Amino acid sequence: MVLVGLGEEFDAESGLRQMPGYGPGKEILLDAGSGSLLPAWQELFRGEAGISVSAELGILAGLLEGKNYFVVSVSVNGEIADTPWRSGRLVMPCGSALSVQCDGSCERNLNKAEQTQRRMLQGQLRQWREKVLLGEGGRGPEGLGICPVCGKRMEFNNVYCPHYDENGYLQDWNNYMKWLQGTLNRKLVVLELGVGMQFPSVIRFPFEKAAYFNNQARFYRVHEKLYQITEELGAKGAGIAKNAIDWLQNLC
Numbered sequence: 001m002v003l004v005g006l007g008e009e010f011d012a013e014s015g016l017r018q019m020p021g022y023g024p025g026k027e028i029l030l031d032a033g034s035g036s037l038l039p040a041w042q043e044l045f046r047g048e049a050g051i052s053v054s055a056e057l058g059i060l061a062g063l064l065e066g067k068n069y070f071v072v073s074v075s076v077n078g079e080i081a082d083t084p085w086r087s088g089r090l091v092m093p094c095g096s097a098l099s100v101q102c103d104g105s106c107e108r109n110l111n112k113a114e115q116t117q118r119r120m121l122q123g124q125l126r127q128w129r130e131k132v133l134l135g136e137g138g139r140g141p142e143g144l145g146i147c148p149v150c151g152k153r154m155e156f157n158n159v160y161c162p163h164y165d166e167n168g169y170l171q172d173w174n175n176y177m178k179w180l181q182g183t184l185n186r187k188l189v190v191l192e193l194g195v196g197m198q199f200p201s202v203i204r205f206p207f208e209k210a211a212y213f214n215n216q217a218r219f220y221r222v223h224e225k226l227y228q229i230t231e232e233l234g235a236k237g238a239g240i241a242k243n244a245i246d247w248l249q250n251l252c
């Protein structure tokens with residue numbers, strides 16, 4: 001069985017931070033309570049820089065084919081959801097920009113983001129960036145508008161939303177928990193890719209625990225900087241000091 005964790009390195013932020021407007025815009029989004037737009041903000045810059053991780057994710061999915069695996073992601077990159085994983089074997093507890101929720105959690109909650117809506121927002125963010133570059137980003141872009149039912153703000157369903165509706169991933173999470181219980185006395189490879197310390201309680205700590213309590217486990221942590229593994233796990237695997245995207249590129 002293979003337990004896979006995908007982390008912040010899949011947001012490819014290291015390539016975005018150098019781009020004009022990215023950092024200041026991100027700061028305003030988070031300060032203004034519009035953080036749920038962050039995955040879309042990243043998408044805009046990735047698109048313009050021609051940065052994509054879908055080929056690397058495809059390599060990973062190919063290697064996992066035929067294995068009994070589960071993928072947990074704290075990255076909010078929508079390309080992860082678009083990867084051809086085994087059906088029902090992905091959970092994204094931090095959400096993404098693929099579905100929309102109402103901040104008032106009313107009956108309008110949790111719809112798939114429509115293509116036109118996403119395109120419209122990309123245009124809006126592109127225009128807003130002009131203001132950010134002039135130092136006039138103000139209180140953030142307009143965003144996804146107002147809920148037609150309760151009048152609260154519409155947000156993307158992710159962890160940066162002021163009132164994150166966790167029902168967006170709950171079913172997948174329950175499936176993951178059941179799957180994880182089934183690994184206890186089985187041969188298990190834990191593959192932690194590009195997971196930093198932003199949400200350590202989702203992947204890093206529980207993955208260490210899963211490997212620690214399983215006598216037949218192997219544990220591999222791939223990360224540009226945070227690749228170190230504990231002494232107890234040292235005998236079971238290795239920490240690999242490499243960016244997870246680069247590491248996947250060089251696998252095949």
Ligand SMILES: [Zn+2]
Pocket residue numbers: 102103104105106107108109147148149150151152
């Ligand atoms: Zn509402």
